[in-house]
Amino acid sequence: MTKNDKLDELSKALFGWVEEDEDNRSVMLIAGDEESVRNAYRGSRSNLVESLANAMLKDKKLRSMCARALALCERNKENDNDED
Incomplete structure (x- = not known):
């Protein structure tokens, strides 16, 4: 599994958790390494x-x-x- 695959898997799991209760849950993800920075967020x-x-x-x-x-x-x- 590549680093990007791991980040995609983590993001998907966290976003799924938010979707279970979008009125009360949110997530902000900032991940970086020597090659790139990824940011993503879900919620209000x-x-x-x-x-x-x-x-x-x-x-x-x-x-x-x-x-x-x-x-x-x-x-x-x-x-x-x-x-x-």
């Missing part, structure tokens, strides 16, 4: 945002990673705009 936007916010409140390391990722994104966005 409000549930995803609330879940991420609650996870960040409870986990200082997650909060720090999200803040750093946002800062990198903003910096890269600014650099892209400079090239126009």
Whole structure:
């Protein structure tokens, strides 16, 4: 089984779990390796945002990673705009 097959299998299982109760369940998946990054999500936007916010409140390391990722994104966005 290839890495992509494993990710597809994991995504399918998590998305199936969400579909069993779409009003109350959501999932956000971010997976990366030396070759690529895959992101996928299922569920309501409000549930995803609330879940991420609650996870960040409870986990200082997650909060720090999200803040750093946002800062990198903003910096890269600014650099892209400079090239126009």
